[in-house]
Amino acid sequence: MGRSKVDLAIFVGKRVVWFVPVLFGLITITFFAGHASVRNPCAVWVGPHASPDTVRNCIEYFGVNRPVWDQYTGYLSNLFQGNWGKDPQGGQPVLPIILTLFPATIELLLAALFLMVVLGIPLGVIAANAGGRWPDHLVRLFYLGGWATPAYLGAVVLAIGIGPVLGLPNSGDFSSTPDPGWQLTHMSILDSILRLDTGALVDAIAHLILPAASLALLNLGIATRMTRSSMLEVLPLDYVKTARMKGLSDFWVLYKHALRNSLISTVTVLGTTAGSLLSWIVVVEEIFLWPGIGKYAFDSILSYNFAGTLGVVVFFAIVVVVANLVSDVLYGVLDPRVEWR
Amino acid sequence: MAPGRVVGIVGETGSGKSTLGQSIPRLLPEPPARIRQGRIVFQGSDLLSIPKWKMPIVRGTSIGMIFQEPINSLNPAFRVSDQLIEAVRIRKLRESGEAELFRPTEGFDYSKDRPVDPKEAIGRTFLPSAPEGRRPRAGRTSEELRKDALEYLRLVRINDPETILDLYPHELSGGMRQRIMIAMALSEKPTLLIADEPTSALDITIQAQVLTLMKELMDEVNTSILFISHDLGVIAEMADDVGVMYAGGIVEFGPVAEVFERPAHPYTKGLLESVPNRYKADGPLPSLPGSVPNLARLPSGCPFHPRCVFARPPCEPDPGPALEPVKGAPAGSNRRAACYYSEEVVRLK
Numbered sequence: 001m002g003r004s005k006v007d008l009a010i011f012v013g014k015r016v017v018w019f020v021p022v023l024f025g026l027i028t029i030t031f032f033a034g035h036a037s038v039r040n041p042c043a044v045w046v047g048p049h050a051s052p053d054t055v056r057n058c059i060e061y062f063g064v065n066r067p068v069w070d071q072y073t074g075y076l077s078n079l080f081q082g083n084w085g086k087d088p089q090g091g092q093p094v095l096p097i098i099l100t101l102f103p104a105t106i107e108l109l110l111a112a113l114f115l116m117v118v119l120g121i122p123l124g125v126i127a128a129n130a131g132g133r134w135p136d137h138l139v140r141l142f143y144l145g146g147w148a149t150p151a152y153l154g155a156v157v158l159a160i161g162i163g164p165v166l167g168l169p170n171s172g173d174f175s176s177t178p179d180p181g182w183q184l185t186h187m188s189i190l191d192s193i194l195r196l197d198t199g200a201l202v203d204a205i206a207h208l209i210l211p212a213a214s215l216a217l218l219n220l221g222i223a224t225r226m227t228r229s230s231m232l233e234v235l236p237l238d239y240v241k242t243a244r245m246k247g248l249s250d251f252w253v254l255y256k257h258a259l260r261n262s263l264i265s266t267v268t269v270l271g272t273t274a275g276s277l278l279s280w281i282v283v284v285e286e287i288f289l290w291p292g293i294g295k296y297a298f299d300s301i302l303s304y305n306f307a308g309t310l311g312v313v314v315f316f317a318i319v320v321v322v323a324n325l326v327s328d329v330l331y332g333v334l335d336p337r338v339e340w341r
Numbered sequence: 342m343a344p345g346r347v348v349g350i351v352g353e354t355g356s357g358k359s360t361l362g363q364s365i366p367r368l369l370p371e372p373p374a375r376i377r378q379g380r381i382v383f384q385g386s387d388l389l390s391i392p393k394w395k396m397p398i399v400r401g402t403s404i405g406m407i408f409q410e411p412i413n414s415l416n417p418a419f420r421v422s423d424q425l426i427e428a429v430r431i432r433k434l435r436e437s438g439e440a441e442l443f444r445p446t447e448g449f450d451y452s453k454d455r456p457v458d459p460k461e462a463i464g465r466t467f468l469p470s471a472p473e474g475r476r477p478r479a480g481r482t483s484e485e486l487r488k489d490a491l492e493y494l495r496l497v498r499i500n501d502p503e504t505i506l507d508l509y510p511h512e513l514s515g516g517m518r519q520r521i522m523i524a525m526a527l528s529e530k531p532t533l534l535i536a537d538e539p540t541s542a543l544d545i546t547i548q549a550q551v552l553t554l555m556k557e558l559m560d561e562v563n564t565s566i567l568f569i570s571h572d573l574g575v576i577a578e579m580a581d582d583v584g585v586m587y588a589g590g591i592v593e594f595g596p597v598a599e600v601f602e603r604p605a606h607p608y609t610k611g612l613l614e615s616v617p618n619r620y621k622a623d624g625p626l627p628s629l630p631g632s633v634p635n636l637a638r639l640p641s642g643c644p645f646h647p648r649c650v651f652a653r654p655p656c657e658p659d660p661g662p663a664l665e666p667v668k669g670a671p672a673g674s675n676r677r678a679a680c681y682y683s684e685e686v687v688r689l690k
Contacts, residue, residue, distance in 0.1 A: 131370075238413040241368055242522070246428045246529065247401025247435075250394065260418045336509040337417060 002339055003332070011340035012325065019321050023314065030313045031075060034306050035068050041304040045088045062088060075310075085307025087300075094307045098293060102315055103186035105281060105292035108215070109319070111208050113274060115216035116223050121266060123220070124227025125254055128235065139228075143221035151280045155214040155287045163210050211288040215280055219273060226269045230262035264334050271327025275320035342533070342582075347559060347566040349580030349597060351573060351612075355633050357589040358569045359409075362537045365567070366404045367396050384443075384532065401428065402435050403443045405531030405564075409538040411518035415510035422506040425490040425525055426483075432529045433481050433489075493524040496561075498554055516547035520554065527562055535567045540575065552578065573616055577601055582675075585609045588644040589636055591664060595676035605667040605678035605687040607651045643680070651682050 038044075042058035050058075059065050063074075078085065084095040120143075127139040146154070163169070189208065192200035234240060235258055243257040278294070285294035293312055300308030332338040342348050350358050363369050365381055367388060381388040388399060408414040416424060434440040487506070494502035497520040510518055519539060526534055539555070540548040552575065559566065559579075568579050576583055576597065583597040585606065593606040604610040611629040631648040634640055643661035646652040656662075667676040668684040680686060 236370070238408045238410055239416040241363075241406070242408060242414050242424075242525070243416065244368060244397070245366060245400050245404075245406040246525070247397045247399075247431050248427070249397050257416050257419075261416070335418065336420075337511050 003336070007340040008329070008332075012329070015321070015325050015328075019317075022321070023317055026313060026317050027076075027079075027310060028072070030310055031072055031306070032068065034304075034309060035071065038304050040064065041088070041306070044304050058088075075307075084311050087305050087308055089303060089305070094305075094311045097296065097308070098311045098315060100186050101291060101293045101296050104188070104290060105285070105294055106319075107187040107189060108208065108211055108281060108285070108290060108292060109274065109277060111212035112215035112219070112277060113270065115212055116220040116270065116273075119216065120220035120223030121227050121259070121263070124224040124262075124266070125231055125259055127224065127228045128231035129250075129254055131232070136228075139224065143224045146218045147221035149218055151214065151218055151283045152287065154218045155211070155284050158210050158214045158217075159287055168210055169207050211284050211290050214288075215277060215284055219277060219280065222269055222273050223266055226266045227259075227262055230265045231258055234258045234261050260334065264331060267327050267330045267334065271324045271330075274323035274327075278316050278319060342565050342567065344532075344565055345563055346581045347568055347579055349576035349583040350567065350569045350586060350591075351571065351576045351583060352586030353612075353633055354571060355636070356586040357636070358571070358586055359537050360589075361586070362406070362535045362567060362569050365533075365535060366400050366406065367393065368406070386443075398441050399443045401431050401529045401531065403531060404533045404535065405526035405529055406535045407519070407522050407526050407537065407539045410542050411515045411522060412542070414522055415518055417510055419509075420506070421508055421510065421513075421521055422487065422490060425493065425506070425521065425528065426486045428525045428528045429486050429489045429493070430481060433486075437481075489528070493528045494521070496527065496558070497521070497524040499524075514547075515543050516551060519543060519547075519551055523551075523555065523558070527558065527564075530562070531564055533567065534564045535569070537569045538571070539568075541570065541572070555579065573601070573613065585612065588634055588639055590644065590679065592645065592680070593676075593678045594664065595667075595678075596674060599674055599676060603687050603689075605676060605683040606645075606680045607649045607682075607686055608645050609678075610686060610689070611648075611650075651680075651686065653682075655681055 040059070042055050042062065042064055045062075046054050046058050063071065066074075075085065082095075084093065084098075086093050087097070123139045123143065127136045130136040130139075188204035189201065192198075192204050231254075240253060240258050243253045248257070281292065282294040282298050284290065285292045286298050289295070293315060296308065297312040297316075299305070300312060332340060350361060352358050360369065360374075364374070364376060365383070365388070367376075367381075371393065376389060379389075383399070383404070388396070391399065415421075431440070435442040490506060491502045494505060499505055499517070499520055505513070505517070505521075510521075513521070523539070536555070540551050543551060556579065566579075568576065570576050570579075580597045582595065583600050584591045585593040585600070585608065587608045593600060593604065593609045595605070600609060601613060604613060608629075615626065615628045617626055629648055634644060634647070640647050641657060641659050641661075643649070643652075643656045646656040646661075649656065662679045662681050664677045664679045665683075667678050667687055669687055676687075678686075
């Protein structure tokens with residue numbers, strides 16, 4: 001146990017191996033929950049006006065009358081062969097759809113996390129430094145307001161109230177559709193940078209601001225509150241006084257010496273928040289018509305697209321695991337006393 | 342405090358020693374702390390009239406500090422090199438004129454109490470731009486800063502400073518950390534060094550080593566030191582003058598040998614009598630009756646009168662006795678005590 005690169009690799013490797021049983025359990029629970037709650041999905045898949053023959057054909061074709069256990073083992077064996085199933089209505093394979101939509105969600109998630117870090121953490125520092133005076137109360141009002149606002153309300157207010165005032169587009173439909181041949185990453189910002197297309201970059205950022213801001217503003221409270229409370233713990237410590245006594249200005253004392261130690265707890269919280277942001281992302285993508293996996297999850301659930309829902313669950317699980325892994329690694333980077341084990 | 346002299350501050354826990362030390366560079370958080378009256382005259386300027394955000398100019402290069410707990414006084418997240426070089430860089434920036442430096446008021450006469458507007462003292466040091474012909478970043482490349490840092494580690498007698506420099510504080514012992522704290526404070530060449538119980542948290546052998554080191558360094562660097570301790574023996578060893586604190590105030594001040602030989606305040610006398618003496622192993626250890634009063638509810642008059650064996654009716658009403666020259670002390674010895682009967686006390690054997 002130590003802090004060498006080998007120790008870190010072993011640590012990450014162990015976590016990745018542990019992910020396999022977690023994923024297996026997750027797929028099992030989602031599969032049975034989905035199939036137990038819907039008796040005959042074919043009634044939805046073929047539509048209300050279909051003839052009984054069509055329904056019978058659908059049942060026959062998808063095998064939904066087979067025992068659930070058979071369907072489950074069939075799904076798993078397909079999954080191991082790289083076949084994630086098909087959308088029963090459109091007939092397209094699920095995996096390619098998710099692979100094109102997932103980067104857009106990651107882009108939105110990273111943008112929201114970025115805003116939470118660059119706005120939330122300094123606000124926490126300002127609040128802690130003010131320690132009970134008016135800036136502290138103002139910051140608290142701001143983040144508690146966001147924290148108490150449900151996403152469907154906050155996002156709608158931003159979309160129809162603030163967006164038009166600032167001249168920002170309030171939907172994810174891009175005005176200048178990128179050249180499909182150049183969609184390397186399916187992240188609009190990254191693609192436009194790779195294409196060296198400034199017009200598309202500006203457009204992509206403009207489209208990203210409102211959905212990212214609605215995720216960030218409603219959730220940055222957790223970063224602010226965590227930063228504020230750990231800063232309040234750190235500020236009276238002797239090493240902060242040592243930093244002051246060197247003659248460092250308040251800025252360096254706060255943002256270098258105190259914040260570096262406060263960030264340890266903030267990073268841990270942000271890691272778990274990244275996972276819980278995914279549930280908000282479903283709502284926000286639906287409101288802003290963001291072409292991501294969250295909107296796809298919403299549509300899949302409504303249309304009993306089991307393969308699609310399970311695919312989304314797997315990808316969400318990957319995000320949660322990776323986010324926690326990144327926060328654990330950052331924890332060790334920030335605190336030199338941590339050993340990888 | 343005269344330049345180059347070591348002034349000891351001694352007193353019981355809770356008597357306000359650390360508060361005194363930290364209030365000089367205005368390190369106490371305001372609020373809740375508040376300096377209600379008086380002045381903090383440093384090199385001819387009243388530090389209280391400097392806006393708080395400008396205080397960093399005074400800290401480091403003018404007033405340095407060593408704290409009590411070496412475990413907490415180094416930042417756990419940064420290597421020794423980062424923390425030490427930071428201090429070295431601040432001094433270099435200030436010496437080269439790239440950052441503001443606090444300068445003493447010119448021709449300040451320490452014998453007279455004549456505070457000067459600090460705006461004058463700080464404003465005068467605003468160098469308009471880099472002096473002509475000076476290379477930018479002269480002496481501040483990372484190798485040069487590292488070399489400087491190594492020099493200060495050697496100054497505090499650290500073996501193998503190259504290795505130590507790249508370690509984190511948690512990889513070092515308490516004594517080693519305190520040496521690094523001392524190196525850090527000295528690397529800024531402060532005019533005044535406040536040592537707030539620098540050895541109290543160390544075990545006894547390390548304590549002796551650090552004290553010996555500090556004593557040696559006192560001869561090498563020309564710095565005035567305010568040495569705060571609850572240990573009378575350490576004060577006797579280290580200090581030239583001593584101030585004895587009781588309930589938030591200095592009750593006696595004077596050259597350490599004279600004060601400890603013939604105390605002029607009953608509290609000092611009681612404190613000295615309660616030091617365990619291995620040559621007198623008979624009978625119980627003498628101690629002061631009663632305990633330190635709650636600072637929020639001080640007794641009227643002399644704060645020591647409820648515990649004092651010399652107390653008489655005049656000691657009770659407000660205001661209590663002020664710190665005044667002791668009558669009957671040897672001429673020119675600059676002894677002061679806050680007691681109406683100091684003349685009587687000092688004559689006792």
